Amino acid sequence: MSSHGIRDRVAIVGMGCTPFGEHWTRSADDLLVDAVGEAVTSAGITLDDIDAFWLGTQASGVSGLTLSRPLHLPYKPVTRLENMCATGSEALRNACYAVASGAYDVAMAVGVEKLKDSGMSGLSGTSMPGAGDDSRGEITAPANFSLLAPAYAAKYGLAEEELKDVITRIAWKNHVNGARNPRAQFRKEVPLERIRSAPIVAGMLGVFDCSGVSDGSAAAIVVRAEDAYKYTDKPIFVKALSFVAGPADGLLDPDYDFTTFPEVVVSAQEAYRQAGITDPRAELALAEVHDCFTPTELVLMEDLGFSERGQAWKDVTSGAFDLDGSLPVNPDGGLKAFGHPIGASGLRMMFEAWLQLRGEAPPERTVSTLAEGRSLALTHNLGGGPGECVSFVSVVGSELTD
Amino acid sequence: MPGLIAYGAYVPYHRLARADIAATLGTVASRGTRAVAGYDEDTTSMAVEAARSSLARDGLRTRIGQLFLATAAPAYLDKTNATAVHAALGLDPHVLAVDMAGSVRSGLGALVTAARSPVPTLTVLSDLRTGLPGGGEESAGGDGAAAFAFGGHRNGAPVIAELLAHDTVSDEILDRWRLPGAPASRVWEERFAEEIYVSLADKALSAALDQAGLDRDAVDHLIVSGLHARACATVRRTSGVRSEAATADLSAEIGNAGTAQPGLLLADVLDRAEPGRIIALVVLGDGAGVLLLRTTDALPAHRAARPVAAQIAAGGAPMPYATYLSWRGLLDREPPRRPDPEPPYAPPAHRRNSWKYGFVASRCEKCGTRHLPPDRVCVTCRSVDAMTDEPMEHVPGTVATFTVDRLAHTPSPPMLVVVVDYDGGGRFRCQLTDATEADAVIGARVEMTFRRTVTAAGVHNYFWKARPVRTGETEGTGA
Numbered sequence: 001m002s003s004h005g006i007r008d009r010v011a012i013v014g015m016g017c018t019p020f021g022e023h024w025t026r027s028a029d030d031l032l033v034d035a036v037g038e039a040v041t042s043a044g045i046t047l048d049d050i051d052a053f054w055l056g057t058q059a060s061g062v063s064g065l066t067l068s069r070p071l072h073l074p075y076k077p078v079t080r081l082e083n084m085c086a087t088g089s090e091a092l093r094n095a096c097y098a099v100a101s102g103a104y105d106v107a108m109a110v111g112v113e114k115l116k117d118s119g120m121s122g123l124s125g126t127s128m129p130g131a132g133d134d135s136r137g138e139i140t141a142p143a144n145f146s147l148l149a150p151a152y153a154a155k156y157g158l159a160e161e162e163l164k165d166v167i168t169r170i171a172w173k174n175h176v177n178g179a180r181n182p183r184a185q186f187r188k189e190v191p192l193e194r195i196r197s198a199p200i201v202a203g204m205l206g207v208f209d210c211s212g213v214s215d216g217s218a219a220a221i222v223v224r225a226e227d228a229y230k231y232t233d234k235p236i237f238v239k240a241l242s243f244v245a246g247p248a249d250g251l252l253d254p255d256y257d258f259t260t261f262p263e264v265v266v267s268a269q270e271a272y273r274q275a276g277i278t279d280p281r282a283e284l285a286l287a288e289v290h291d292c293f294t295p296t297e298l299v300l301m302e303d304l305g306f307s308e309r310g311q312a313w314k315d316v317t318s319g320a321f322d323l324d325g326s327l328p329v330n331p332d333g334g335l336k337a338f339g340h341p342i343g344a345s346g347l348r349m350m351f352e353a354w355l356q357l358r359g360e361a362p363p364e365r366t367v368s369t370l371a372e373g374r375s376l377a378l379t380h381n382l383g384g385g386p387g388e389c390v391s392f393v394s395v396v397g398s399e400l401t402d
Numbered sequence: 403m404p405g406l407i408a409y410g411a412y413v414p415y416h417r418l419a420r421a422d423i424a425a426t427l428g429t430v431a432s433r434g435t436r437a438v439a440g441y442d443e444d445t446t447s448m449a450v451e452a453a454r455s456s457l458a459r460d461g462l463r464t465r466i467g468q469l470f471l472a473t474a475a476p477a478y479l480d481k482t483n484a485t486a487v488h489a490a491l492g493l494d495p496h497v498l499a500v501d502m503a504g505s506v507r508s509g510l511g512a513l514v515t516a517a518r519s520p521v522p523t524l525t526v527l528s529d530l531r532t533g534l535p536g537g538g539e540e541s542a543g544g545d546g547a548a549a550f551a552f553g554g555h556r557n558g559a560p561v562i563a564e565l566l567a568h569d570t571v572s573d574e575i576l577d578r579w580r581l582p583g584a585p586a587s588r589v590w591e592e593r594f595a596e597e598i599y600v601s602l603a604d605k606a607l608s609a610a611l612d613q614a615g616l617d618r619d620a621v622d623h624l625i626v627s628g629l630h631a632r633a634c635a636t637v638r639r640t641s642g643v644r645s646e647a648a649t650a651d652l653s654a655e656i657g658n659a660g661t662a663q664p665g666l667l668l669a670d671v672l673d674r675a676e677p678g679r680i681i682a683l684v685v686l687g688d689g690a691g692v693l694l695l696r697t698t699d700a701l702p703a704h705r706a707a708r709p710v711a712a713q714i715a716a717g718g719a720p721m722p723y724a725t726y727l728s729w730r731g732l733l734d735r736e737p738p739r740r741p742d743p744e745p746p747y748a749p750p751a752h753r754r755n756s757w758k759y760g761f762v763a764s765r766c767e768k769c770g771t772r773h774l775p776p777d778r779v780c781v782t783c784r785s786v787d788a789m790t791d792e793p794m795e796h797v798p799g800t801v802a803t804f805t806v807d808r809l810a811h812t813p814s815p816p817m818l819v820v821v822v823d824y825d826g827g828g829r830f831r832c833q834l835t836d837a838t839e840a841d842a843v844i845g846a847r848v849e850m851t852f853r854r855t856v857t858a859a860g861v862h863n864y865f866w867k868a869r870p871v872r873t874g875e876t877e878g879t880g881a
Contacts (some may be wrong), residue, residue: 120740138743138856139819139831143807147821151803154844203805249781251831252773254823258803 003242005274006100008400011228011235012220014043017351020216020339021185028060028114029070031217035344036071036110039219043231047071050221051104053078056091056111057343067110082343084383085292086243087111088218089346089392093241095222105223111348112217113341142210144385145293146203151258152295156310164204166313167294168196171208173322174291174330178337180323180365185212185339209294214339218347220354225400234358239376240274240395242267250387263391264303264382271393272305275376276401281306281327284395285374286356286367288349290382291334301329304380304393328367331356346381346392353377357398375399404517405561406695408462408551410455410706411669412448413656413713414439415836415869419720420541426723427536435720436657439530439545441729441813442835442853445473446483447864449528450490450852452547452665454795457524458707463491465559466551467521468498472512474661475530476503477854477862479582486864487526489759490852492793506629509661510570510685513550513693517565522553529661532730533586540586542631544657548665560700563672563681567613569606570691573598577630585732592632599633600640602690607641607682610692618642622679623671625649627664628686637684647682655714670710677701716872718836729813743811745861756791761850761866763828764789772828792828798849798871799824804834804842811856818842822868835867847871 016038018031026034032055040047055067055078064078083090088111095107153163172192178184190208198206221231228235246263250256268280277283289304291297301312306327307320315321321329332338332352335345355361356370357377381392416438424431439448449471457463469491471484488499502508502515509527516523528547533539554561577595580587603626611617621643626634631653638648649671651658659666664685671681681695727733746758756762757775764776771782772792779786799822807817818834820842834842835853848868855863 118741138810138812138817139805140740140807140809142809143805143817143819146805147803147819150805150844200806201809202807247781251821252777252781252829253771254802254827254829256829258821 003270005240006096007239007274007276008225008237009100010096010222011225011237012350012354012396013223013228013231013235014039014045014221015219015351015354016042017183017218017348018216019183020212020214020341020344020348022116023215024116026215028112031114031215032067032070032110032112035112035217035219036108039108039221043221045106045221045231047073050076050106050108052076052098052107054091054094054107054109055080056082056087056109056346057113058082058084058087060112060114060343083390085290085340085342086346086381086383086390086392087343088348089379089381089394090243092220092347092350092394093243093392095220096238096241099222099224105227107222108219109222109347110217110219111344111346113343114215115213115341116215140202141385142205142293143202145296146205147258147386148295148299149204152299155257155259156313158313160204163313164196166316167204167209167298168192169316170291170294170297171195171336174334174336177323177331177365178333180362181333181338184333184337185214186333186337205293205295211292211335212337212339214341216339216341216344216348218344218351220347220350234398236354236357236396236398237400238394239397240271240393242271242274242394243390243392245390246388248388256387258386260299261303261382261386261389261391263389264300264380264393267391267393268304268380271395275395277376277395280304280378283374284327284376284378285369286328286331286353287378287380288332288334288352289329289380291330291336292340294336297329297334300380304378323365324368328369331361331365331367346379349379349381350394350396353379353396357396404552405554405564406550407522407553407559407561408456408459408704409549409669409672410452410458410708411546411548411666411710411713412452412455413437413546413666413710413717414443414448415716415718416440417717417720418723418726422720422723423536423541429536432541434654436541437544437546437659437717438721438726438729440835440853442855442867444477444854444862445475445528445530445547446477446486447852447854448530448545448547449473449487449526449549452528452549453487453491453524453526454852455706455708456549456551457491459704462551462559463493465522465553466493466497466524468519468523469493470500470502470512470516470523470525471528472502472508472525472661473528474504474506474508476501486759489755492756492760492762505688506660507687507689509664510687510691513664514568514570514691516550516552517568517693519552522551524549524551527662527665529659531658531660535727535732537586542653542658544653544659546656546659546662546666548662548669550665560704561698562701562704563695563697566616566680566694566696567610568691568693569609569613570689571602571606572689573602575688592630595630596633596636599628599630599686599690600636603637603641603684603686606690606692607684610682610694614694616680616694619644620680621647621682623647623649623675623681624684625664625667625671625681626684626686627651627667629658629660630686631658633686637686643682652714666710669706672697672701673705673709673711675701725814738809738811738815740809740811743856743858745858746863758865760793761795763792763794765792770827772824772826774828774830794824794828795850795866797824797826798847799868801842801844801846801848802829803844806839806842813856820848820868822848833867834869836869841870
């Protein structure tokens with residue numbers, strides 16, 4: 001068995017993304033209608049031109065009716081899917097494969113999540129019956145990802161205070177970027193000291209180390225690559241789509257050391273193989289990664305091959321991943337500043353790649369790597385937690401190879 | 403000769419200084435501390451801990467034929483609490499497990515019934531004493547449990563203390579009472595019952611000594627237990643046994659654990675008594691009861707792994723009174739803005755009884771990998787349905803990484819969470835209890851303890867947590 005990439009076989013020709021944030025006056029239906037509307041407008045088509053839909057949401061609806069009902073889609077195939085926080089990326093992956101297979105000419109991927117209506121902090125959870133043995137624990141998401149911090153510090157000989165400085169800088173960078181993004185949930189820069197001294201939520205993580213709980217929706221329209229220029233003169237070509245669900249052995253196996261996501265390593269290597277990338281740090285113009293919590297982004301820099309093992313904290317400190325660094329990471333503000341409505345986040349990441357590669361990002365956050373001639377962007381999205389997660393990596397580019 | 407074949411006690415880690423009650427409420431201070439069950443403990447979980455301690459020796463668990471749980475603070479009504487203890491111990495399904503619940507005297511009843519029984523019997527005494535804030539019941543009370551296995555006849559296990567005689571007298575007397583659901587007992591004027599109890603104790607002690615053909619001078623250890631402190635003190639002083647035989651009641655250190663108190667005091671004496679000594683256990687409450695025991699040569703080799711004195715010494719620094727109040731439900735705290743905790747669902751909980759209650763994991767027959775929780779497919783070699791049971795309750799481990807969750811639902815925030823790597827393989831993520839944030843560090847040594855994790859929708863959820871290894875020893879590979 002082997003996987004066969006679909007490099008340059010499909011393209012994204014239209015995208016939409018609502019502002020993310022606390023949409024007290026808007027429902028999930030409203031957000032879907034907005035994102036879908038923006039996407040079809042940007043592609044210069046109508047909903048009637050779309051042959052099939054993949055809708056990603058974790059908890060804001062079940063079945064294809066979640067999309068077809070608010071839009072009153074007339075008898076179209078709509079698949080609702082879920083893969084935790086990688087749900088939006090999964091919707092895109094399935095839409096891309098549907099077009100690449102020849103089954104459909106035009107497909108749409110949509111992601112949505114309405115978290116703020118619950119009145120709760122963080123995820124409101126799913127409605128699955130509990131196992132009854134309490135062995136899956138009531139640990140919260142920030143606590144789960146905070147498990148990375150002491151393990152990373154211990155393995156690479158950092159004092160806790162040093163590591164706190166590193167993750168503080170990651171949050172600071174993403175807030176700087178988000179401040180330049182009108183669609184982001186948090187649009188203010190936050191001083192380092194305020195981040196560092198914020199109330200602690202879990203482990204080493206303060207409130208500013210956590211992504212925003214927000215509402216939002218994003219959508220993408222996918223067509224065959226050869227049709228792309230019919231819709232836009234600046235299509236984004238899909239170079240790689242890679243997704244894995246891990247064996248979930250990290251919480252069973254003492255060999256797992258909580259300083260890496262093996263699922264990310266595997267999915268990234270597969271994506272680089274599909275895209276023909278050998279040096280991601282030098283070849284990519286930007287990366288949108290799953291910074292659900294600041295230690296996650298730190299570890300991802302190593303898992304995605306942007307930094308050597310044990311070196312990411314130095315690269316973070318030196319500004320390598322800043323907007324003007326050698327590889328800008330999360331130029332749109334990331335989950336941290338843009339917000340994290342679960343089902344929408346993967347497509348929101350793609351939306352930033354879409355804007356940047358098309359030269360449509362505002363000048364104040366346009367990555368300088370584009371001027372160097374780089375034309376590839378990576379999006380990375382994961383769900384679960386250390387030791388047991390799903391991971392998605394895509395590579396997209398503004399040019400066809402050859 | 404029938405008699406005691408095993409015993410064990412459980413004193414919870416937490417302490418409340420009586421002076422802190424007075425400081426908070428502006429009342430007159432009294433001395434000493436009382437033991438306090440953790441926010442994650444109840445009479446059932448403490449009973450499990452005491453029973454585990456008593457049956458830590460190889461082979462004892464398979465000898466037990468019936469199990470009694472005595473308590474005046476049952477975790478459930480209608481539903482049997484002893485079956486949770488039965489499940490946690492992994493006893494044979496045919497072992498009778500029943501509660502003797504409701505009155506403090508049920509502890510005496512369980513002991514006497516076990517001692518008389520032709521079937522090897524484990525009897526567990528467990529109690530959690532609560533009073534209204536500032537009252538004597540709160541201050542004088544204590545929490546704890548003790549377990550005793552009687553048998554020996556046709557049983558093969560060495561008898562560590564022979565049962566020489568016992569006697570009980572029953573008397574309907576309104577000296578203390580509590581309506582179901584009431585937060586605290588009410589007590590009649592103490593001097594009313596004192597004379598009655600002294601007389602009843604004398605009758606029972608005389609009868610037991612007569613049966614055994616002993617006189618009062620023969621008693622080496624006199625234990626007097628009861629919630630009526632004044633009567634107990636008088637009996638201790640006037641019983642006619644040698645004055646040096648009277649033992650301390652531990653109330654200064656851990657308070658009076660009601661139903662469990664005779665058990666805790668007896669365990670404490672067994673922890674140090676020499677062979678061939680006569681122990682008279684006198685229990686007051688709605689009458690009186692006496693058990694006369696003689697320690698055997700087998701006792702020194704078969705004492706409980708965790709002596710009462712060591713558990714008292716290993717107790718934590720006194721907790722704030724406000725924390726005690728909130729643990730007891732007497733001070734409602736604002737919950738986190740999170741979804742309410744889920745109760746266990748009955749069918750999945752029942753399907754996994756051996757894991758949930760017994761902490762029985764699985765081991766791959768092909769490659770030896772341990773799985774917590776038990777799996778059907780091996781995480782290492784992917785073999786399917788090639789697993790054997792792997793009891794993990796006695797296996798200590800080391801903390802691989804940890805966190806302090808300040809957002810999670812817990813009756814005592816913040817929640818401490820550790821990833822434990824067990825000696826000999828296997829990993830599990832669970833809560834750390836009886837600990838402070840300073841105890842949650844990479845490399846810390848931990849052992850497992852049975853707890854009530856949460857009560858949601860009126861359902862108690864029992865499961866295992868890790869706790870720091872404190873007493874120096876860990877229990878041997880048991881049962």
